[in-house]
Amino acid sequence: MQRFEVNKAAFGEHRVSTIDEPELKDGEIRVAVDFFAFTANNMTYAAAGDALGYWQFFPVAGADGYGVIPVWGFANVVESRADDIAIGERLYGYFPPADSLVMLPVRTDDRTLFDGAKHRQALPPLYNRYQRVRAGGSMQAEHLQALLGPLYNTSYCLWDQIQDHDYYGAQQVLLLSASSKTSIGLAKALADDNKAPPVLGLTSAGNIDFVKSLGYYDDVLAYDALADVPQVPTVIVDMAGNAATAEALRNHLVGNLTYFISVGLTHWDQANTKLDAGGDRHEWFFAPSYMLERSAALPSGEFARNAQRFVMAAAASAGDWLSLQEVSGVEAFSQHYADICAGSMNPAEGLICKL
Incomplete structure (x- = not known):
């Protein structure tokens, strides 16, 4: 089995390892990963790997400092010693960028199962949950689900929190890393909300035309134009995690900063990953925890239905600007990884x- 691994201290250093596949124990299954998606969001998993435990999902043996960045994708059951899981079943969920994975299905029903592997039990349950895929879906829909589903779920959660707090009294919502797909999803949710304040996006100079073309932002500025950010009550949603940019905006807005939400680390190489950093009126947003809290607060199933409705509609509309680029095999993927790691991948791709 081949598996893509990165140096946990220097994400630009990576390798493809060949690993012997273990024999199955009673109750276990082996899945062959069919395909996975990879975006700048996966670099957030790496940057917060120690703080939030992402390195623990698919641990690497040895002490040479390498780890596995988790990915979202689809896989097929190719071997089973679990009574209620048949060979040929298809699963959607959290996988390693590798040819296969051994899992221990627990809490199974007609729609879902959870991986009961011992080392995963202290980790957020959302990431241990797998969807049992019904036959008949299109490959295009599966690609969009793997690529945008996790990101747009986070987008919806952010919109839900912001509107539930009456937009934190802000007269504008400022999104950092406006070209990131999670920002795009949030910008769409806010654009669809006639009560939301205007949305201002910050992005690199080379992405300004793309971000404007989406039609979700009321205005777009480059990072070197922070002085042009209007001095009005502002809630910031930071997908970039660039510590210098965050500090510059705090100094610029001063008393007009009503709330600061840190979400992603697309600028992982310039980030502050200490979860207690940021000062007053600041939080690190963790979507899995928010989903659990909000689901408990609302009538049963309401939050999940609303989120799914948004994700499906937003993913469908992404066909207007998103093009999918498919590569075959872990070795080929490793050649594209450098672009994502460096933040130079086209945001419209x-x-x-495919494995």
Whole structure:
């Protein structure tokens, strides 16, 4: 089995390892990963790997400092010693960028199962949950689900929190890393909300035309134009995690900063990953926890239905601007990884790795 691994201290250093596949124990299944998606969001998993435990999902043996960045994708059951899981079943969920994975299905029903592997039990349950895929879906829909589903779920959660707090009294919502797909999803949710304040996006100079073309932002500025950010009450949603940019905006807005939400680390190489950093009126947003809290607060199933409705509609509309780029095999993927790691991938593209 081949598996893509990165140096946990220097994400630009990576390798493809060949690993012996273990024999199955009673109750376990082996799945062959069919394909996975990879975006800048996966670099957030790496940057917060120690703080939030992402390195623990698919641990690497040895002490040479390498780890596995988790990915979202689809896989087929190719071997089973679990009574209620048949060979040929298809699963959607959280996988390693590797040819296969051994899982221990627990809490199974007609729609879902959870991986009961011992080392995963202290980790957020959302990432241990797998969807049992019904036959008849299109490959295009599966690609969009793997690429945008996790990101747009986070987008919806952010919109839900912001509107539930009456937009934090802001007269504008400022999105950092406006070209990231999670920002795009949030910008769409806010654009669809006639009560939301205007949305201002910050992005690199080379992405300004693309971000404007989406039609979701009321205005777009480059990072070197922070002084042009209007001095009005502002809630910031930071997908970039660039510590210098965040500090510059705090100094610029001063008393007009009503709330600061840190979400992603697309600028992982310039980030502050200490979860207690940021000062007053600041939080690190963790979508899995928010989903659990909000689901408990609302009538049963309401939050999940609303989120799914948004994700499906937003993903469908992404066909207007998103093009999918497919590569075959872990070795081929490793050649594209450098672009994502460096933040130089075209924001209008989405990468799918077929195994």
